[in-house]
Structures are given as structure tokens and as C-alpha cells.
Amino acid sequence: MKKSGLILSSLLLAASLLTACGAKQEAAPAANAGTEQKTIKVGVTGGPHEEIFNKVKEVAKTQGLDVEVVVFNDYVQPNQALDKGNLDLNSFQTIPFLNKFNEDHKTKLVEIGKGVTFPMGIYSTKHKKVEEIPEGGVVGIQNDPTQRARALLLYQAAGLIKLKDGAGDNATPLDIVENPKKLEFKELEAPFLARSLKNFEAATINTNFAMEAGYSPKKDAIFAEGADSPYVNVLVAKEENKDNPAFKKLVDIYRSEEVKKFIDEHFDGAVLPSW
Structure with a gap:
């Protein structure tokens, strides 16, 4: 009986040591989890x-x-x-x-x-007002879907075109229902519009690319979004x-x-x- 008791005690001691070691291993990640990225x-x-x-x-x-x-x-x-x-x-x-x-x-x-x-703006090296853009003029817009829609909404806000109801953020040139000046919309990647502005009667340009090209959104845009831009x-x-x-x-x-x-x-x- 004494021998059996000694064996049982040894087994219990070993089990408790293994449990203690396991608890320490599980606790380690929790300490690391609190470390803030620097x-x-x-x-x-x-x-x-x-x-x-x-x-x-x-x-x-x-x-x-x-x-x-x-x-x-x-x-x-x-x-x-x-x-x-x-x-x-x-x-x-x-x-x-x-x-x-x-x-x-x-x-x-x-x-x-x-x-x-x-604020996205309409820029031109040829005209001081959007009203001066001639009939049949080629104007630039961004070619990625969301920027393109934003550009068309800006041309609409400037009174140059009208988009069909509900076009919104999905607008494309196919959604233009009124285009009294018969403007031709040419799509380019956003960074190239500022560099190619002289090739257009006007173009919509994102502020960062306009400033990179030396244009001041405040002084050079002939029409622009306001502070309420979404x-x-x-x-x-x-x-x-x-x-x-x-x-x-x-x-x-x-x-x-x-x-x-x-x-x-x-x-x-x-x-x-x-x-």
C-alpha cells in the first residue's frame, strides 16, 4: 500500500508540474498582444x-x-x-x-x-470661364470609374451638361442626356490630365495632380467643388x-x-x- 501511495503521489506531482508549465506557455502570447506597434x-x-x-x-x-x-x-x-x-x-x-x-x-x-x-476643379489654359469653352470642344476627364463620375458631376454642376437622374457615382458619358455645346469627353489616367491640359479646351484635375503641375486650385481652376464636397x-x-x-x-x-x-x-x- 505504501509503495502504491508513493507512486500515486509522484504521478500527481508530475501532472501538476506539466499543468503549471502549460499555463505559462499559454500566458506568453497575451503579454505580447499588449505590445503596441511602433x-x-x-x-x-x-x-x-x-x-x-x-x-x-x-x-x-x-x-x-x-x-x-x-x-x-x-x-x-x-x-x-x-x-x-x-x-x-x-x-x-x-x-x-x-x-x-x-x-x-x-x-x-x-x-x-x-x-x-x-476639391476637384475644371482647369483650362485657354479659357477663364466655363462659358468660354467652345462648341465641339474636347474636354478631359479621369478614366477610372469613381473619378470619372465625379468629373461628370462637376461638369454638370458647372452647367455644361446634364446627366440622367440617378447616375450619381456610377455616371459615365453614356449617361449624359443634355450636352448643348456637344462637348467631346476624352478619358485619361488622372496624373496625365494636368500634364496634357494644353491639349484640351478644359479638363477636370484632382488637386494633388494640379499642384504637382504648378497649378493653384484657388487661382487657376475655372470651376471647382466647394467645401461641401462629399x-x-x-x-x-x-x-x-x-x-x-x-x-x-x-x-x-x-x-x-x-x-x-x-x-x-x-x-x-x-x-x-x-x-
Whole structure:
């Protein structure tokens, strides 16, 4: 009996040691889970988005966050890079564009904060007013679906065309029901419109590309969206990372008074903070 009792005691002791070791192994990931990410890689388009995030980077550094700014020259690669995990966040797009990208590419990218509005404008090197655009004139618009619709809505707001009811964010030139000047709409990739402006009677240009080409949205646009534009740019992450505390901290830094002051002073009304 004594021998049996000794064996039983040994077995119980071994079991308790194994349980204790197992508990320690399970507890280790929980400790790591609380560690906040310190370096964040952010994709932006060249121009104002880049300049804004360089300011955000400067402020973030004082709060213990290192931001790496990666610059792109189109509207597709920043989302592709984010989806592949080559970026943590990006900042360059509106909600309609994001929704369309997710739909077309079967991705799950989500807004984690609102940024700034870049009013799209109609520009011309030949005319000072939209009324001066001649009959039969060739005008430029963006070729990606959401920017193209936004451009057509701007031409409509300027009184040059009328779109069929309900076209909205899905508008294409086929939805034009009134075109009294018989304008011809030529589509180009967004960055090329500013560079090719002399080839058009007028063209819709995004603020960042207009500024890159040396145009002042405030002075050079012959018609532009107002502060009430629904096309606010957003900061975007993969859905699985939307609650990352470091990302939330960076959004708060972006939407700080210090960054807002920089935007107001640096861009002189060409870029509008959403906060």
C-alpha cells in the first residue's frame, strides 16, 4: 500500500508540474498582444498627401511612433500594396473609390479615419470661364470609374451638361442626356490630365495632380467643388487591422490641431481638413 501511495503521489506531482508549465506557455502570447506597434508604413500619392503625411510623421515622432512614408504615382498600387501587406495604411482615396476597388478586386480594405478634401476643379489654359469653352470642344476627364463620375458631376454642376437622374457615382458619358455645346469627353489616367491640359479646351484635375503641375486650385481652376464636397479622403487599413491601437493613435495625430494648422497655412484653402 505504501509503495502504491508513493507512486500515486509522484504521478500527481508530475501532472501538476506539466499543468503549471502549460499555463505559462499559454500566458506568453497575451503579454505580447499588449505590445503596441511602433513603426507604421503608410502609402500616399505624391503631392499634398505626401506633404501632409510628412508633417504627421514629424508629430508622430514626438509621441513614440515612427512613420515610413511610401509615395505612389497612381491610384491603384497603394491599395494593392496594402492588400498584400506591404503597407500598414494608406491615405489617398475617397469612399466611393475604396468601395469600387474592394468590389472589383475582392479585397477587404476599410476606412479607419477621415482626412482631407481635395476639391476637384475644371482647369483650362485657354479659357477663364466655363462659358468660354467652345462648341465641339474636347474636354478631359479621369478614366477610372469613381473619378470619372465625379468629373461628370462637376461638369454638370458647372452647367455644361446634364446627366440622367440617378447616375450619381456610377455616371459615365453614356449617361449624359443634355450636352448643348456637344462637348467631346476624352478619358485619361488622372496624373496625365494636368500634364496634357494644353491639349484640351478644359479638363477636370484632382488637386494633388494640379499642384504637382504648378497649378493653384484657388487661382487657376475655372470651376471647382466647394467645401461641401462629399468626396472626403480617408485613411485605410486592412479590415483585420482596423482596431490596431497604433493605427488609431496615428489617426488622432493626423486629425490634430497641429496638423490642421499646417494644412490651412501651407495649402491656403486648396486642401480642406474634415475636422
